[in-house]
Amino acid sequence: MKEENERDMPWICDKCKEKLVLCKVKANYLGGNFEVELMKCPQCHNVFVGEDLALGKMLMVEKELEDK
Ligand SMILES: [Zn+2]
DSSP states (O other), X not given: OHHHHHHHSOOBOTTTOOBOEXXXXXXXXXXXXXXXXXXXXXXXXXXXXXXXXXXXXXXHHHHHHHXX
């Protein structure tokens, strides 16, 4: 089925058209240490998070807070 194949396709960075790589990211959240695997662009180091990955969303929020 074509639809299934599309779901398995590797993610591509919109900016660089690079194939994303899976990398382990260490994260601190609520005083705990987590190691999560996220899709990351090897070129611009942009991290992509799946919509259903709640932990990833928390990380994004923390990152935004740190930037301020
Ligand atoms: Zn990129």
